[in-house]
Amino acid sequence: xxxxxxxxxxxxxxVVEDSPGDTRLAQEVLHGTNNSLQVVVASDGTQALALLxxxxxxxxxxxxxxxxxxxxxxxxxxxxxxxxIKEDPNLRTIPTVILTTSDSEADIAQGxxxxxxxxxxxxxxxSAPERLMSSINDFWxxxxxxxxxxxxx
Numbered sequence: 001x002x003x004x005x006x007x008x009x010x011x012x013x014x015v016v017e018d019s020p021g022d023t024r025l026a027q028e029v030l031h032g033t034n035n036s037l038q039v040v041v042a043s044d045g046t047q048a049l050a051l052l053x054x055x056x057x058x059x060x061x062x063x064x065x066x067x068x069x070x071x072x073x074x075x076x077x078x079x080x081x082x083x084x085i086k087e088d089p090n091l092r093t094i095p096t097v098i099l100t101t102s103d104s105e106a107d108i109a110q111g112x113x114x115x116x117x118x119x120x121x122x123x124x125x126x127s128a129p130e131r132l133m134s135s136i137n138d139f140w141x142x143x144x145x146x147x148x149x150x151x152x153x
Contacts, residue, residue, distance in 0.1 A: 013039050
């Protein structure tokens with residue numbers, strides 16, 4: 001992994017996903033491609049926002065460097081979570097990748113209107129999810145320069 005700002009540091013990825021199988025796959029592949037990653041999981045939209053805003057039991061939650069966000073979530077859908085993230089000056093700089101089963105033009109358009117950094121449809125082939133997660137790691141966590149934590153715009 002390329003050090004960011006010349007200093008090696010552990011990166012944190014927030015996976016917002018309600019499917020235990022998809023969550024486990026994301027954790028395994030991300031750790032397999034980059035064992036220094038810290039992967040934090042939220043299983044619904046309200047838990048994701050509590051983690052991100054460090055409310056309640058999440059007061060010491062790490063600020064993620066990248067968010068992988070499903071759209072079809074219980075309690076609060078991914079579009080609503082994305083809207084909250086991008087409206088909050090303390091969170092809006094966190095790259096947010098929509099990773100969902102939906103390939104609906106309306107979902108894609110709404111995701112980008114809400115300022116998603118990327119929209120990816122989950123593949124259905126057996127080996128494709130691992131390749132997709134590896135490519136997410138390669139681009140977002142290795143090649144891309146991510147904003148330093150704590151900076152607001």
